Amino acid sequence: MTVTFHELGVRHDGDEWIVGRVDSGDFVAVPEEGLRVIRLLQDGMDREQARTHLLAETGADLDVADFVADLVAAGLVAGVAGRPVPSPPPVRPSLPWLRPRHLGWALHPVAHLALLVPIATGVACLVARPSIFPAWEAALWTDHTAVVLLTWAAVLWLATGLHELGHLVTARAAGVPARIALGTRLQFLVAQTDVSGVWVAPRRVRVTVYLSGTVLDLAVCGLALTWAYFAGPHPLATWVVLIQVVRVAAQLLVFMRTDLYFLLQDLTGCRNLYGDGGVYLRGLLRGRRGTLAGLPPRERTVVRLYAALQSTGTLACLAFAVLVTLPLVLTVLLQSVRHLVRAESLPAMAEAVVVLALIILPDVVWARAWWRRHGDRLRRLARRLRTGRARP
Template sequence: MSGAESAATVVGPDTRFRLHALTWREDGAEWIVGRRETRTFVAMPEAGIRAIRLLQQGLSVAGCEERLLAETGDEVDVADFVRALIGLGFVAETEGRPVCSDPVPPATLPRLRPEHVRFLLNPLVPLLPAVLVIGALAALVCRPELMPTYHDLLWSDRGSVVIVSGAVVGWSILLLHELAHLAVARAAGVPGRIGFGTRLQFLVVQTDISGIELAPRRHRLTAYLAGIAVNLSAGATAFLLLTVTSSGSATHRLLAATVLWALLPLTFQLMMFMRTDVYFVLQDLTGCRDLYGDSRAYARHLGARLLRRDAPTSDPSRALPAAERRAVRIYSVVLVIGTVLCLAGLAAYTVPAEIRLVITAVRDLQRAHTGLDLADALLTLLSLATIHVLWLTTRLRDRASRRTG
């Protein structure tokens, strides 16, 4: 909603409002309040929750102020509070007239209802991946020679076959990873949306489950860890199948590669400086509202002080509670070191490797003797180009949305 539309909504002493369906939970000395449909939530004090309840009962602005004064002894500017709610898109009607607001973002798989996946919130469900992982570890102890190595990724002599099979299996596991986040969030009443995103030089598929912050902690952690559970389950299942297939067969080699395609992405999840699944678990356990944003602001503050000792910047972390401030300062170190190492890895390994792939593919294209050789080189070049084009367009889209948001 634009500022002009917000200003056009009259908020007088006798005005009554109808709010959208809101959800809230207590979070320390404050409350987290949000509208799940729009994935918008905000922290507010106890008085804000009481004002919302009074507005939902149909009291006018003046009526709310009088009731709050009688209950708390404090004067509350309910009119200003309502204007803030309008800006957040929490107000549906004013005196029976609809309030203009931004359109609700469409959810992925809208026909998937919470009752369809409610079983995922059962505390016994995590036992399934746990049993699979324990079984795979036991099989590994008994037959350590089955442990896949990086050679298993090159399970075919044809580069195009390796790329296509890796894409099919890897993207299938990735889709299941994101669907797990979506399904658990949907079970908790959060719509969720799957789309592309970027993390530094990485193109990623991500699931926006904003609003899960309003769910109980066990449900939040289940939603954050659901994707990792899928990868572990897929890798463990593939490894268990290795024990019953003939060594050296195409099926055996493909299963060994599948184990790596399922488990290697988990190394990315450990890169907490890029807001991975493990990052959200860490943020929740530390009780931070915006661990990444606050840490980045603190790192910028330190950088400004180092580059310009007379820089008139104040420490943004001082406004945070002591425990949260400590977490932010520690995470800022992880953020800076991780980002530097990740970009260094890009320059030292990824870029040279991709340049080598392109040069080899171009040479193969010029020297192709068969249609299969030609297709192999073309597929390699097309795959690399597609990834980079998707990364660039996603990056530009995200920057444009931040500017207009």
């Protein structure tokens, strides 16, 4: 039976090859013999012919039928014996009118050097006059809480949009149909760009895509510091600097899948550092120590080290949410409710409503994004629990 594939990208990775679909972000690692079988099938051979040819060519006797079944499960096969095979649909790209041919400049070294100019200028201004770095109190430029929160939300989401646009533009320049969506990392609501298809691109391109958002954050921060140096303090510059510093610092939390996590994963040569770390930790909790047996020795060492960071970082982050963030949010929430109940004028009532909305709405969006990601798993767990109770 003949086998047809979706359009596949290929990249050499150590002793294996990464093969997959750039349009959907589905990839597998195969040995040299596996890649040769794929090439033979793409040339029109059926499975038995490919097996016989590989045996004569290399002496390797590969069970091509099982191999093809694995490729079908991975979503790489379009059809078998002329019949279409169900597979994941291509990623629906954000801003589809942005074409790779329009964005080649985003991967050019000159563009990267140009972004270093505002960063270096901002650092120079900060060194020359450290007082231009704003204190948190400077962000409270008015007594109206609603205005402060609205300013914070506006600057934050504009900065977030620019950050994600950096990922999207560089990924699209590499031919990857990137998509921007809201998601969650632990207790945080985040915007994130799916650039999975970049995995078969050269390392220089992958690193550029991973770092593009953070570098843009630093460039904007540098511009704001330069503004403050030459024009004096301004509430907008204050907000931009503080928000960008927090955003860049958040990328250092590599126990979550931040931009710098993907850079770390790539530089260490690991293929699923976060997932393998989670498997290792769950195995330890269940008393199993051989969960990383399928990984190369060097990768096992990296995963163990990362798992220690992953567990401590996650626990610290959740503890901070419970002990600091939650009490603070509840305090502001209760104060806003009291202000709403006791409001003596329409402006005071409107301000209290705006503050409540700005506190509650992100949590509602977070809950929706979290449920979209984890809801099916919880429903399956609930069905298993119900089935267990129903047994006599």
